[in-house]
Amino acid sequence: MTASSTKPLLNVLAREKTPLPPWWLMRQAGRYLPEYRAVRNRIGSFLELCLSPVLAAELTMQPVRRYGMDAAILFSDILILPYALGQALEYRDGTGPVLEALAGPGDLGRLNAVDVLSRLAPVLETVERVRGMLGPRTALIGFAGAPWTVATYMVEGGTSRDFHRVKSWAYGDPLGFARLMEMLTEATGELLAAQVAAGAEAVQLFDSWAGVLPETYFVRWVIRPTARIVAFLKDRYPRCPVIGFPRAAGVLYERYVTETGVDAVGLDPTVPLGFAVARLGGRAVLQGNLDPVLLLVGGSSLEAAVVEMRHSFAATPWIFNLGHGVLPETPVENVATLARLLAAPEPG
Ligand code: CP3
Numbered sequence: 001m002t003a004s005s006t007k008p009l010l011n012v013l014a015r016e017k018t019p020l021p022p023w024w025l026m027r028q029a030g031r032y033l034p035e036y037r038a039v040r041n042r043i044g045s046f047l048e049l050c051l052s053p054v055l056a057a058e059l060t061m062q063p064v065r066r067y068g069m070d071a072a073i074l075f076s077d078i079l080i081l082p083y084a085l086g087q088a089l090e091y092r093d094g095t096g097p098v099l100e101a102l103a104g105p106g107d108l109g110r111l112n113a114v115d116v117l118s119r120l121a122p123v124l125e126t127v128e129r130v131r132g133m134l135g136p137r138t139a140l141i142g143f144a145g146a147p148w149t150v151a152t153y154m155v156e157g158g159t160s161r162d163f164h165r166v167k168s169w170a171y172g173d174p175l176g177f178a179r180l181m182e183m184l185t186e187a188t189g190e191l192l193a194a195q196v197a198a199g200a201e202a203v204q205l206f207d208s209w210a211g212v213l214p215e216t217y218f219v220r221w222v223i224r225p226t227a228r229i230v231a232f233l234k235d236r237y238p239r240c241p242v243i244g245f246p247r248a249a250g251v252l253y254e255r256y257v258t259e260t261g262v263d264a265v266g267l268d269p270t271v272p273l274g275f276a277v278a279r280l281g282g283r284a285v286l287q288g289n290l291d292p293v294l295l296l297v298g299g300s301s302l303e304a305a306v307v308e309m310r311h312s313f314a315a316t317p318w319i320f321n322l323g324h325g326v327l328p329e330t331p332v333e334n335v336a337t338l339a340r341l342l343a344a345p346e347p348g
Pocket residue numbers: 025026027028029030031040046073074075076077078079091095096097143159206208325
């Protein structure tokens with residue numbers, strides 16, 4: 001991959017050295033920002049926000065204007081895809097997303113993959129708008145949920161504790177479950193390709209629940225669909241970097257990196273920095289992995305963790321990020337402190 005662009009994030013994704021680590025934060029647009037809460041309170045429905053290109057573009061830009069991250073990430077949600085496939089979806093304050101759960105293959109008839117992209121036209125328009133708003137140093141990241149994680153929400157009907165519904169289906173009826181996963185794999189590839197066509201310069205696949213599967217099923221439902229999506233995207237857009245985030249995959253991070261073809265890998269906060277550099281860094285650009293609670297706590301604990309990360313990752317292509325999303329309770333001034341720590345020429 002050849003980047004040498006004005007955008008540090010794209011240069012690091014092409015494994016070029018940059019004077020400072022480029023950075024962005026998962027869930028950098030969101031409830032910790034007063035300017036987000038102001039828009040959110042005015043509109044009321046989170047889904048409506050995701051489908052309003054002018055507002056979604058504005059929300060995408062909010063954290064970048066305040067802190068100057070090296071990337072903007074499209075303001076949308078991974079569950080916009082099940083919604084576009086025809087599954088009823090609602091976001092409830094306090095409980096999170098609620099979907100009309102799929103009980104088995106008999107419910108697949110409720111989904112309609114035809115024209116999914118035209119139903120997602122507002123999201124693609126948001127991408128186009130943001131590209132026109134960004135400065136020359138800031139990259140635009142598109143994203144989607146990985147099929148396994150999206151399937152967990154579709155089958156559980158929301159966030160789950162033990163995933164027994166989706167696992168029972170996946171382990172007990174692999175052929176029926178494969179039909180759902182096929183549909184998601186194809187639609188996710190198309191959605192990401194459309195985001196790249198609209199102006200996204202890199203894409204991230206969020207597999208937030210990758211870490212709940214035993215190895216056999218991790219290979220089948222995390223690695224294989226991800227590898228297919230990466231191959232599909234590389235065929236259409238050979239130069240577009242793909243970042244995979246198989247959260248909580250533990251030692252399976254290694255197989256994920258060698259077998260999916262992702263260019264970069266998002267590390268959750270439990271991945272030891274030495275393991276990441278020694279076992280993953282040769283194959284993929286590393287991204288992560290500050291514990292979001294350290295950003296919330298701030299002070300000397302935050303500073304020590306950032307210094308340790310900058311030392312540990314100094315010799316490897318690395319993008320600073322959190323190991324999971326910004327927590328809504330995070331004080332805005334701690335993010336400003338983080339920006340200063342990352343801009344210091346010496347790690348400290
Ligand atoms: O990172 C960004 O700033 C871009 C936008 C983005 C959102 N969600 C906006 C959002 C991204 C990349 C996501 C990804 C996402 N969504 C994931 C993967 C990452 C992860 O956190 O594991 C998942 C699992 C979802 C599904 C989802 N969306 C849940 C479980 C919830 C409810 C919990 C919560 O934190 O509110 C959402 C809602 C959501 N997605 C909000 C935002 C800004 C909050 C909506 C509100 O204002 O109430």
